[in-house]
Amino acid sequence: MSASRPILLTCGEPAGIGPELAPKALASGVPFVFLGDPRHLPAGTDWVEVSSLDEALPPGRLAVLRHDFPAPAIPGQPCPANAQAVIDVIARAVDHCVRGQAGGICTLPINKEALKRGAGFGFPGHTEYLAHLAGDVPVVMMLASTSVQPPCRVVPVTIHVALSDVPGLFTPAALEQAIRITDAALRRDFGLAAPRIAVSGLNPHAGENGVMGHEETDWMVALVARLRAEGFDLAGPLPADTMFHPAARARYDAALCAYHDQALIPIKTLDFSAGVNVTLGLPFVRTSPDHGTAFDIAGQGIADADSVIAALRMAHDMAARR
Numbered sequence: 096m097s098a099s100r101p102i103l104l105t106c107g108e109p110a111g112i113g114p115e116l117a118p119k120a121l122a123s124g125v126p127f128v129f130l131g132d133p134r135h136l137p138a139g140t141d142w143v144e145v146s147s148l149d150e151a152l153p154p155g156r157l158a159v160l161r162h163d164f165p166a167p168a169i170p171g172q173p174c175p176a177n178a179q180a181v182i183d184v185i186a187r188a189v190d191h192c193v194r195g196q197a198g199g200i201c202t203l204p205i206n207k208e209a210l211k212r213g214a215g216f217g218f219p220g221h222t223e224y225l226a227h228l229a230g231d232v233p234v235v236m237m238l239a240s241t242s243v244q245p246p247c248r249v250v251p252v253t254i255h256v257a258l259s260d261v262p263g264l265f266t267p268a269a270l271e272q273a274i275r276i277t278d279a280a281l282r283r284d285f286g287l288a289a290p291r292i293a294v295s296g297l298n299p300h301a302g303e304n305g306v307m308g309h310e311e312t313d314w315m316v317a318l319v320a321r322l323r324a325e326g327f328d329l330a331g332p333l334p335a336d337t338m339f340h341p342a343a344r345a346r347y348d349a350a351l352c353a354y355h356d357q358a359l360i361p362i363k364t365l366d367f368s369a370g371v372n373v374t375l376g377l378p379f380v381r382t383s384p385d386h387g388t389a390f391d392i393a394g395q396g397i398a399d400a401d402s403v404i405a406a407l408r409m410a411h412d413m414a415a416r417r
């Protein structure tokens with residue numbers, strides 16, 4: 096895998112904003128190929144079909160590796176007949192990566208509900224599906240923004256699960272695995288020689304010594320101490336509500352949080368328009384814009400492309416480092 100290979104931009108849900116973001120993403124300057132159905136692109140898109148990822152990319156035009164879908168795309172109205180093709184495009188992109196034909200994958204957003212209802216999709220999102228396609232490897236989801244300073248990088252240790260399930264899933268093993276994967280990825284993919292990781296508590300005020308919850312005193316303090324003795328640069332468990340202001344962010348390179356909203360609310364508030372979702376631990380590069388399918392504005396041509404542009408650039412940079 097290398098940056099000299101194009102990044103594959105998977106189409107995602109064609110009834111969402113993905114198709115209109117693909118031509119806008121040319122502004123990234125990153126060599127990429129759109130994998131999807133060109134009939135779903137906005138009218139007037141200047142695209143050209145490529146039959147393989149070895150072909151030279153046409154400067155300034157959208158290169159398309161064709162994947163025909165059974166139905167047209169109606170903005171805002173996902174078609175159940177298209178659901179399986181959305182899933183197949185992701186699997187096809189992985190196959191191209193595994194064969195060394197693509198530098199990595201940047202995924203346009205899928206609608207989880209549409210895929211579950213239309214094709215019985217058995218995964219909560221790309222992250223878990225890609226981990227499965229890679230051989231059920233352990234992965235973590237990181238959202239990263241480098242357009243805010245200090246940078247904001249967050250990892251939810253539990254991902255797409257009900258809040259009531261979090262205390263049972265946020266275990267010592269899960270946190271340790273997330274720390275190890277994040278540390279390794281910050282070194283390999285982000286070029287940080289000595290990554291600093293901050294760990295949030297699960298409870299308000301990180302439990303305040305056991306008076307507002309017990310997970311911190313039961314096992315988190317000991318786990319952090321053990322891994323610190325092993326050489327990891329760790330801080331925590333820290334109160335999550337005071338981890339994200341600029342002076343706090345200057346003290347770490349990534350924040351590991353117990354659950355989805357603890358991690359994603361700060362980054363989407365700080366930088367909704369250009370945050371990037373990146374899957375750490377995969378044998379191939381995968382990034383994504385941080386937003387979803389935005390059915391409420393799909394087809395209007397007003398979707399902001401900053402996040403997909405940042406995601407393509409990050410995929411390109413990661414591929415170059417591998």
Ligand SMILES: NC(=O)C1=CN([C@@H]2O[C@H](COP(=O)(O)OP(=O)(O)OC[C@H]3O[C@@H](n4cnc5c(N)ncnc54)[C@H](O)[C@@H]3O)[C@@H](O)[C@H]2O)C=CC1
Nearest residue numbers: 203204205206207208383385386387388389391392398399
């Ligand atoms: N990587 C992925 O495939 C992701 C998929 N999703 C999925 O997307 C679907 C919709 O999720 P929501 O929570 O509604 O979040 P969303 O990000 O689709 O929309 C939230 C709000 O932000 C606006 N918005 C989103 N992206 C925008 C853009 N590029 N430019 C301008 N405005 C934008 C939308 O119009 C909406 O008002 C769900 O099925 C969710 O699971 C959500 C996040 C990531």
Ligand SMILES: NCC(=O)COP(=O)(O)O
Nearest residue numbers: 219220221222223372383
């Ligand atoms: N909330 C983030 C999100 O839904 C991204 O999911 P994924 O499809 O990248 O796993």
